[in-house]
Amino acid sequence: MSQQLKRHCDCRNYASVDVVKGICHRTKDLILGDDQHCQHFVPLAKCRNCSHYSASGEEFLGSCNAEPAKPWTYPDLIAVTCKMYHAQAA
Amino acid sequence: MGKKLTEILEESGLPMNFEVGGHSPAETVAREIQKEPCHRAGKLRELYYNTLSSATSEFPYWYTRFYRQLDGELPVMRRALALKEAFAHLTPTIYPGELLVMGRAHYYRGSYPMPWLSEGYYMAKESELNKAAMATGGASADELSHYGAGGGNVTESFGHVVSLAGKFGMRQEEVPATLRIAHEWVNKSVDDACRKYERMIPEYPVKEAIMRNVICQFDSGYTLPQGREVMNYFYPLQDGFDGIVSICEKRKAEVAGQAGGDGLIGMDRLYNYEAIKLVVEGVQAWITNYVKEARRLEALEEDAAQKKEYGQIAERLEWIAHNPPRTFREAIQLCWTTHLAVLNEDVASGLSPGRMGQVLFPYYEQDAEAGRINDDEVLEWLELQRVKFTCIDCFGSAGVVGGVLSGNTFNNVAVGGLTKDGQSAANQLEMLILEAGTRCVSTQPTLTVLYDEKLPEDFLLKAIECNKTGTGYPAWMNNRVGMDFMMRQYGREGMNLDEARAWAIGGCLESSPGSWFELELNGRKYNIPGGTGQPTSVGVHFLGLPKILELVLFDGVDQRTGDRIFPAHGKKLETYEELWGQFQDYFHLACYSLATANNIQHDIWRKQNMSIFTSMCKANWIESGRLIHQLGYKYNATFSVESCGTVSLVNALIALKSLVFDNREVTLNEMRDAIRHNFGFKTAEQVGSYSLADQEKLDDSGTYDRIHFLALSAPKFGNDDPYADEIMRQWEEYFYTMCSDLESLYGQPFYPCQISVSSHAPLGAATVATPDGRLAGTTFSDGSMSAYPGTDRNGPYALFNSATVWDHSRSQNSQMNMKVHPSAVQGSRGARKLLDLTRSYMRKGGFHIQYNVVDSKVLREAQQNQDKFRDLVVRVAGFTQYWCEIGKPIQDEVVARTEYEGM
Numbered sequence: 006m007s008q009q010l011k012r013h014c015d016c017r018n019y020a021s022v023d024v025v026k027g028i029c030h031r032t033k034d035l036i037l038g039d040d041q042h043c044q045h046f047v048p049l050a051k052c053r054n055c056s057h058y059s060a061s062g063e064e065f066l067g068s069c070n071a072e073p074a075k076p077w078t079y080p081d082l083i084a085v086t087c088k089m090y091h092a093q094a095a
Numbered sequence: 096m097g098k099k100l101t102e103i104l105e106e107s108g109l110p111m112n113f114e115v116g117g118h119s120p121a122e123t124v125a126r127e128i129q130k131e132p133c134h135r136a137g138k139l140r141e142l143y144y145n146t147l148s149s150a151t152s153e154f155p156y157w158y159t160r161f162y163r164q165l166d167g168e169l170p171v172m173r174r175a176l177a178l179k180e181a182f183a184h185l186t187p188t189i190y191p192g193e194l195l196v197m198g199r200a201h202y203y204r205g206s207y208p209m210p211w212l213s214e215g216y217y218m219a220k221e222s223e224l225n226k227a228a229m230a231t232g233g234a235s236a237d238e239l240s241h242y243g244a245g246g247g248n249v250t251e252s253f254g255h256v257v258s259l260a261g262k263f264g265m266r267q268e269e270v271p272a273t274l275r276i277a278h279e280w281v282n283k284s285v286d287d288a289c290r291k292y293e294r295m296i297p298e299y300p301v302k303e304a305i306m307r308n309v310i311c312q313f314d315s316g317y318t319l320p321q322g323r324e325v326m327n328y329f330y331p332l333q334d335g336f337d338g339i340v341s342i343c344e345k346r347k348a349e350v351a352g353q354a355g356g357d358g359l360i361g362m363d364r365l366y367n368y369e370a371i372k373l374v375v376e377g378v379q380a381w382i383t384n385y386v387k388e389a390r391r392l393e394a395l396e397e398d399a400a401q402k403k404e405y406g407q408i409a410e411r412l413e414w415i416a417h418n419p420p421r422t423f424r425e426a427i428q429l430c431w432t433t434h435l436a437v438l439n440e441d442v443a444s445g446l447s448p449g450r451m452g453q454v455l456f457p458y459y460e461q462d463a464e465a466g467r468i469n470d471d472e473v474l475e476w477l478e479l480q481r482v483k484f485t486c487i488d489c490f491g492s493a494g495v496v497g498g499v500l501s502g503n504t505f506n507n508v509a510v511g512g513l514t515k516d517g518q519s520a521a522n523q524l525e526m527l528i529l530e531a532g533t534r535c536v537s538t539q540p541t542l543t544v545l546y547d548e549k550l551p552e553d554f555l556l557k558a559i560e561c562n563k564t565g566t567g568y569p570a571w572m573n574n575r576v577g578m579d580f581m582m583r584q585y586g587r588e589g590m591n592l593d594e595a596r597a598w599a600i601g602g603c604l605e606s607s608p609g610s611w612f613e614l615e616l617n618g619r620k621y622n623i624p625g626g627t628g629q630p631t632s633v634g635v636h637f638l639g640l641p642k643i644l645e646l647v648l649f650d651g652v653d654q655r656t657g658d659r660i661f662p663a664h665g666k667k668l669e670t671y672e673e674l675w676g677q678f679q680d681y682f683h684l685a686c687y688s689l690a691t692a693n694n695i696q697h698d699i700w701r702k703q704n705m706s707i708f709t710s711m712c713k714a715n716w717i718e719s720g721r722l723i724h725q726l727g728y729k730y731n732a733t734f735s736v737e738s739c740g741t742v743s744l745v746n747a748l749i750a751l752k753s754l755v756f757d758n759r760e761v762t763l764n765e766m767r768d769a770i771r772h773n774f775g776f777k778t779a780e781q782v783g784s785y786s787l788a789d790q791e792k793l794d795d796s797g798t799y800d801r802i803h804f805l806a807l808s809a810p811k812f813g814n815d816d817p818y819a820d821e822i823m824r825q826w827e828e829y830f831y832t833m834c835s836d837l838e839s840l841y842g843q844p845f846y847p848c849q850i851s852v853s854s855h856a857p858l859g860a861a862t863v864a865t866p867d868g869r870l871a872g873t874t875f876s877d878g879s880m881s882a883y884p885g886t887d888r889n890g891p892y893a894l895f896n897s898a899t900v901w902d903h904s905r906s907q908n909s910q911m912n913m914k915v916h917p918s919a920v921q922g923s924r925g926a927r928k929l930l931d932l933t934r935s936y937m938r939k940g941g942f943h944i945q946y947n948v949v950d951s952k953v954l955r956e957a958q959q960n961q962d963k964f965r966d967l968v969v970r971v972a973g974f975t976q977y978w979c980e981i982g983k984p985i986q987d988e989v990v991a992r993t994e995y996e997g998m
Binding site: 020023025028030031039065074078081086 | 142146147150152156160163164183184185186189190191201203204249254255266268270271275384392395396
């Protein structure tokens, strides 16, 4: 995951409240999702962090190679419940 | 600036009477009863206040991805498998301090579109949404945190957030995926299929003209196909989800390959049981994902108390994912989870818990006896439940969610009523539900008292105390009138007196049928009520009655748009009877064209988008193997014609009868001319207020002053005037008879539904001036029995006499909203007066009454400074809503309502 994408809303400790903010499970603070991550950062499983994901030419869209049909997906889809998720090597 | 109508009337000696029974004190009077929620609920409610309505594509993505892979499957199986995977892939979110957990989506106030119902909005808005999504987020985070006007409504795009339908925020990085999903449903959604087939109705051009000109608010088949119904939690409570799966397996083995004497759908039973099993397994996986999240947080947490609570959450969820609940805490969690599962299956507003205090009573009673819980702990859970219900959002278009619902979701909890054997059903848990509603003021769930003479006095006074908080709940519904309606409407489907006693309110005030179920808990048996009827408020969705009269007066042509709506009648309308007859002809044509089109919509819906999980909750599925689309519910005669602007119509008819036909003070052509010229006033839109009192003169010519004065002075409904009230009686008699002649797709007769919700604003905006002196674009009268603001001059008892000149049990409901100044109900004497007033209306046969206990000065101040009043709630028309989340037309209407200063 590139540094520039490391936001609070990309962190496993972030509980989304709404499209702008969330609560950090470590600090219990209400924080803005787009702000830079802190030292507690743990990557959240999202399609774009998965080894099966490949980006497409279109912004905010890609495909899932875990299935033979390679269905389309989107990079910010949270994948904590996806059984096919396989984290990319750091 | 032109003169205001109120000033003109003052000068003319005909002031509009917005205060009855005295004058309000000069200083602002606060509501007498003000309590605080428990710390935990207060904190979570505060979080809600600061939360934006947020939409995500997670559920639609997984649903669509799996649906796509299942081409060729049976429709019911395809839907079941897609639902199973969508549930299983929902991201679990648990917030610190929660005890009752789970939500519709991974946001606190989350929801999502269901493009398989309708994708038209996204297609129409595609380029606009794409543009907003691709724009660089220019606004800083600080700026975003100030965004709050209108409560949680995201009315405009900002930063990385795109506004959908003027209410929901979506992350810009999700918008292209949302549009891609919508594209996949083009020509496949319920909406698209409906449009193809409804065109085959001969009256389709009329229907289309009605919809295009906002004479009817919306189609129901692909907007809000479900809801306004009462939940039934019995099967999950009694059998648990593993038990339901086992029942499905057993029944599958019993019916596989057998028609069972039903050559049409007997074979479907196999697929239906399998479909239920699959969706339930999806729901179990969803709960299990929350278990994992709770365990993860338990491991992460350093605070001992919070750590323990995460562990307890995991234990409760782990148990209810498979088994029937053993305790009150497990039962309330299971009911909430079941409720959410139904909401996630389909778009629904008004999905009501029903008589939850009676459903949960067995668990409360046994836990209390065993010392497992005390009343303070129960109260905490009930308050937490209030916060959770308030977080529910219903995703839909601006016209539906904004124009009609005012963002409300109408989850109604009914208390009181009768038991199966005809005794008072009020219990101690219901007292606590009323107390939780008093302490933790919030919009959901709204509360309803099923008023019966058998209810104990302390229970009724407890409900009055809650009214005095100014929450607008509980509303008061007449239990006996409701039962009579049940027998009348559902008798042909087997409703008997015992079953009629199981009714409750689904939505704001939609009477819904129910049944009794024998629940066994630790060897003790209880009869608990549960909803067994189909969705209500389906069929014809809000028809603007004064607009139909406008079309009668102008030979079928809409005076706002110039469009022809109905074929020209070509009549001179020389008598009142001729005019009334023509009104009936046009009204019938409108209802018929809308009802047939909506029958097709709901038929497409049931074939493509049948509810599976919800069908499992309703009665008879185990025995019959049928789902909703195959008359699987016990009661199916739930389609209705929803009216809007009843009293505005009645007042307009009274004015015509009096001024034009009986007294001949004005000719019909003079009245038409005055209406065309809006009685010499600006339009409401020009003035920027939708209340009659605020309207301004266009100029000082005075051309229409005489006729406007006569129109305003004509007799009005609500004053115990037989001349006026006869018009109301005549309308109600006709309305009931006409509805009975319409047939729903389930082969059952329609009935009248007389609630306005918020539709009296947009439908009023679409209607020019009316013969009663109402001006163009102003809001219609609210409800159906409320007097038009400022026109009820003889006090509440006169209004009650007017409102009860017809039999309320012929209609699903009627609606009376009353605004009362806090000083009028001060102290125990005031409480007693309010109860006596309520009782008086019920004894006269009125069906419904609800109170806004508020000083109008507070509302005016809140209009000027919304940020200061984030937590102010008011009763609109069958629902309580945060003031700041209500559109201005409805705010204006609530401010203008007559305020009762004394009883």
